[in-house]
Amino acid sequence: MDHRTLLADLATDLPQVVRLQRLVDHLRMRFHCGAVALLQLEEDHLRPVAVDGLVREALGRRFAVGQHPRLAAILARREVTCFDHDSTLPDPYDGLLDTLVGEPLPVHDCMGISLQVDGQPWGVLTLDALQTGTFGEAARAALADCKVLVEAAVRISRLEREVQALRSAPHARSVDDERATRAGDGDMEIVGQSEPLLRLVHELTVVAGSDLPVLLLGETGVGKELFARLLHRQSPRSARPLVHVNCAALPESLAESELFGHVRGAFSGAVADRPGRFEAAEGGTLFLDEVGELPLAVQAKLLRTLQNGEIQRLGADRPRRVDVRVIAATNRNLREQVRDGAFRADLYHRLSVYPVPIPPLRERGNDALLLAGRFLELNRARLGLRSLRLSPGAQDALRRYPWPGNIRELEHVVSRAALKALSRGAARNDIVTLEAALLDLDGLQAPGTSTAPHASATPPxxxxxxxxxxxxxxxxxxxxxxxxxxxxxxxxxxxxxxxxxxxxxxxxxxxxxxxxxxxxxxxxxx
Structure with a gap:
């Protein structure tokens, strides 16, 4: 890759993912190395945004800076940082090179450089070469020369994303604000690059700017709460509270009090006035998870609140005004519940002003591998392992499995397999490779279980x-x-x-x- 190639890409209208992937592909060819990775800093961890030479599930991983001294060293300096073949610092990509699947990295060269955008740390670029001596003085000088162009590519991609976000939702916050909020949510990040997921995220970004009620529809385990959080983060209400209510966990006798509050003496044990969840969400968003479980009596009061913007505490004489946006979610067919008399038709129409179906994991292509990478890294850190990865057979098994329990089931499968590997003698200082047999996917699905898109959301x-x-x-x-x-x-x-x-x-x-x-x-x- 010469500078003319990079400059041509900078002047071309390309999607962000394509632009950054072309960048790392060019860098790998230019420096004749085994792997190149571009990682973005998000709070205390680095997120791969484009890789070449690493297994695909590496894109789903999040590398905690404090747990990876090589990445920390690169991030701490503005100059090119090199690690010679005799470096004793552990390599974050052990077992992740696509040419050495599951094997420790042999003696090799590694170099990287930190990146800044608008004077603020953005992330790092890393290069690994299996041939020692690849990264001599000339290669290091060439990487230093490329730094300005790499930072320009990152800056252009970020600006394009900001412009697109503003066009889609003029009231949405900036990309930096959204990124900071997402990082602060810890495990509450939406991971994936499939077309159905990207379409969904774009749609929600557009809807977020309005105050319309949204009804999230999807099977158990698809991550409805994550998408409710996304709606709130991208909305003009993002600085106000997001209050989560699990309607299924509300005892029927206390559901009205929990949602709307009560006054002293309203019932036995009500020794003081108490505001409900609607008042707690004032100015913000109320997320009603499993809304189909609400008792019919409470549904009537919820309907009145959606119609008039008023609540009435249990036992109170006068209503109160509230300014709350409602997002509801269910894994059940509310139309059938309306037909059976278990859910009010008028409330259903109020809640489903904008229904949003969330695709199950089996319809999201290779997102299962990216999510698996996320869970592998979490378990690696939790269990104190040097490296934790999937064998090629395990990757194929994850692609083929229909995931009736969706993302939640995938998380449990990966965590269970990691524990099984340790219990069967794997050493924490080894590269632990999870084989397909450890995933035990065949034992999770009963014979005859439907894998149709509208099959029951309950795992078999x-x-x-x-x-x-x-x-x-x-x-x-x-x-x-x-x-x-x-x-x-x-x-x-x-x-x-x-x-x-x-x-x-x-x-x-x-x-x-x-x-x-x-x-x-x-x-x-x-």
Missing amino acids: LPPAAAATGPGSLAPCTLRDAVDDCQRQRIQAALARHTGNWARAARELDIDASNLHKLARRLALKD
């Missing part, structure tokens, strides 16, 4: 063991057997009550909030 059960005698039971721990039995009982009760959690809880003789906690532990819901 493992096949029940035949109870014809002690010798016929499949080997498993007592805890696993109890968990399987509980899953079956809960799913059967939900099926009998068309997915109504409150009614299922009454049948099972368990408090509704405890049932939801148990269902989350059993991976039956978010």
